[in-house]
Amino acid sequence: MNVFRVIRRKLGNNLPVIKYLYHQGFFFPYKGLIKNDVLIFDDIFPHPASGFRLEEFRHVFENFEKSKVIVEPTAYRIVGTPVENHQNHINEFEEQYKSLKNKIKLRKGFVNINSKLFYCVFINNIFRNLSWLEKHKIPFVFTLYPGGGFQLNEIPSDDKLKKVFLSPMFRKVIVTQKITHAYLLDKKLCDPEKIEFIFGGVVPQVSLKKDLKEKKNYLDNKTTFDICFCAAKYMSKGEDKGYDVFIEFAMEIANKYDFIKFHVVGGFTEEDIDIAPIKDKISFYGYQNFESLGAIYKNMDILISPNKAFILGKGAFDGFPLGTVVEAALNGVVVLITDELKQNNAFVPDIDLILIESKKESIIKQVIKLIENPERLYAISNNGRSKFENVYSNEIQMSPRIALLQNEIARNIK
Incomplete structure (x- = not known):
């Protein structure tokens, strides 16, 4: 459905205002009739410099036919890439993986977020989406990699972690480092049974x-x-x-x-x-x-x-x-x-x-x-x-991640 048409129906017929809101990154998540199994959010996908995301998200797409990623490419500036290149990277991804066309949606305008499970990487990414996940009662899993807003013994970072882990929609966190696992337990930030330790990371x-x-x-x-x-x-x-x-x-x-x-x-x-x-x-x-x-x-x-x-x-x-x-x-x-x-x-x-x-x-x-x-x-x-x-084989890295997502979807359906 045309985004401008949906916004016009919601906000009236002031087309200049509608276009302004859209181009300023106006984001209105709603639960549509089509329901995904897994909905991902990211801030740089499918930038070719982030190989682990290309591999991990592609693997999720291939294992869950009803899956999508919502992208707001704010991290492009961090790696010195003009954000205008984002569409080119989307085109390149879809050309390379033709069966995965239309899996990427921009975090702009009205976006259908209806999903059995939400997933992302890094604390900043889950935190910025927490309010609408709770509002629409969508359970979530995320990977707590180092970086991306996660800092040891820092109040802003700990506050984000506490809010995320106390959310009624939080289901599981994947950690990839011993120090992260120990930190969450020592500071009693997260229940042990909700932590999945998978050393390392995903590699193409x-x-x-x-x-x-x-x-x-x-x-x-x-x-x-x-x-x-x-x-x-x-x-x-x-x-x-x-x-x-x-x-x-x-x-x-x-x-x-x-x-x-x-x-x-x-x-x-x-x-x-x-x-x-x-x-x-x-x-x-x-x-x-x-x-x-x-x-x-x-x-x-x-x-x-x-x-x-x-x-x-x-x-x-x-x-x-x-x-x-x-x-x-x-x-x-x-x-x-x-x-x-x-x-x-x-x-x-x-x-x-x-x-x-x-x-x-x-x-x-x-x-x-x-x-x-x-x-x-x-x-x-x-x-x-x-x-x-x-x-770094997918057998060691991706298999347990996919199994975790499948188990959480099955648990949420019951």
């Missing part, structure tokens, strides 16, 4: 089927030792992701080995921190979608992720490991990563990956070990890829 399964015949490895089929840093930019110098530490490390180790090359993927440029001494040894790629990352990672030997907790904001922390780290490991890149909060729940240090401190000295020590012992580099590359393939 195409990443698990990489053909690494063209993978380049130090002293195997190339003479350079290529080091990558990959992260989104939320601070000017990237202190939260350890970009400042990465540059300090690069400046020092470049003086020791002239065959090392540095590569930066994400929101950082040569303007953020002075890189003049290594300008001829460092390349910047900007933001990349997960498919393009594969083409970059095939030339990388290691990826360094010296991210730090509680820097972006009090109580702010990253999940372990970052999505960019997962993608690197699946491409045969050895990952060096911090774990300040002891969130590792699956990987064996020095076998599957290498744990570091967010200090240049710690990174230099480990990198020298790999340069001087290439066999160790190759072994961790192979072991890491195998372990990450297992941990």
